[in-house]
Amino acid sequence: MKPTLTRLSPSASVDEVCEVLERDGGLIIENLVDEATLKGLWEDLGPALDDWDYGDNDFAGHRTKRLSSLFARTRHAATIALLPQFLGAARRLIQRPVPVWMGGQRVELAPNVQISATQVIQIWPDEGAQWLHRDDMSHLRTYPSPISRVQLMLAMSDFTTENGATLVVPGSHTLGDEEPPAKDQAVPAEMTAGSCLIWLGGTYHGGGPNRSDGPRTGLTISMIAGNMRQEENQFLAVPVEKVRAYPEEVQRLLGYDTCPPFLGWYESADPHLVLQDKPAAAGDVTGGER
Numbered sequence: 340m341k342p343t344l345t346r347l348s349p350s351a352s353v354d355e356v357c358e359v360l361e362r363d364g365g366l367i368i369e370n371l372v373d374e375a376t377l378k379g380l381w382e383d384l385g386p387a388l389d390d391w392d393y394g395d396n397d398f399a400g401h402r403t404k405r406l407s408s409l410f411a412r413t414r415h416a417a418t419i420a421l422l423p424q425f426l427g428a429a430r431r432l433i434q435r436p437v438p439v440w441m442g443g444q445r446v447e448l449a450p451n452v453q454i455s456a457t458q459v460i461q462i463w464p465d466e467g468a469q470w471l472h473r474d475d476m477s478h479l480r481t482y483p484s485p486i487s488r489v490q491l492m493l494a495m496s497d498f499t500t501e502n503g504a505t506l507v508v509p510g511s512h513t514l515g516d517e518e519p520p521a522k523d524q525a526v527p528a529e530m531t532a533g534s535c536l537i538w539l540g541g542t543y544h545g546g547g548p549n550r551s552d553g554p555r556t557g558l559t560i561s562m563i564a565g566n567m568r569q570e571e572n573q574f575l576a577v578p579v580e581k582v583r584a585y586p587e588e589v590q591r592l593l594g595y596d597t598c599p600p601f602l603g604w605y606e607s608a609d610p611h612l613v614l615q616d617k618p619a620a621a622g623d624v625t626g627g628e629r
């Protein structure tokens with residue numbers, strides 16, 4: 340029997356989201372994003388998408404447009420990254436403590452989370468199905484594996500079976516490395532504009548084939564553990580003056596943060612200091628003699 344994707348309402352709690360994600364590896368939250376945010380995203384991203392070229396390989400697609408650097412292109416990217424069920428679930432599932440010895444002390448340290456990749460993916464008519472994959476293959480994860488990536492796909496237009504709704508294999512997040520994903524178990528994440536698919540880095544999925552006569556547009560943001568390299572280089576993607584205009588939580592999610600105990604330091608200090616107006620001092624990060 341073909342599995343299904345659980346659908347939750349926008350009032351779903353982080354507990355519920357985590358429970359379903361751990362069980363199924365993916366779910367849909369219907370009508371999570373309001374009209375005004377959707378409209379703002381289209382205003383900010385639509386013109387660039389119109390001018391954008393298609394991809395040029397089998398993974399990125401040949402009839403698919405991919406627009407990245409979203410935190411440089413639209414402030415609404417922050418609204419999506421901060422959706423409580425998405426960020427809350429990512430924090431809960433990724434920030435799991437790991438025991439280490441610090442001298443004679445057994446201490447538990449948990450990673451922080453950070454934004455990994457941001458992209459609008461617009462699949463045009465006659466695009467074929469993308470091959471099923473795990474997104475955390477970019478970090479060469481082997482399975483079984485702790486959860487290190489949680490991802491969201493916002494439907495900026497309706498997602499249907501005909502127009503290329505993301506294909507998801509529920510339950511595939513627990514498959515071992517030697518087990519290939521079962522194509523016949525892939526379910527299209529059909530959802531209306533404003534709804535979101537959330538899935539784990541280990542869940543097999545892929546862009547669906549577009550057999551309709553119009554494009555399908557989705558916006559994706561992934562969260563990963565802070566001790567992994569960001570897939571999209573956010574320090575190059577988002578100019579620092581744009582980073583400065585975001586709230587501190589977003590700045591830290593973009594990578595201006597350390598992962599416990601001290602990964603990512605700059606001048607032996609918290610890299611967030613480069614965004615603050617601090618006088619240069621020894622050990623400070625805002626300048627001074629090196």
Ligand SMILES: O=C(O)CCC(=O)C(=O)O
Nearest residue numbers: 460504505544545546547
């Ligand atoms: O566009 C989609 O529905 C999914 C695309 C995808 O999974 C990817 O490019 O990694």
Ligand SMILES: [Fe+2]
Nearest residue numbers: 473474544545
């Ligand atoms: Fe993917």
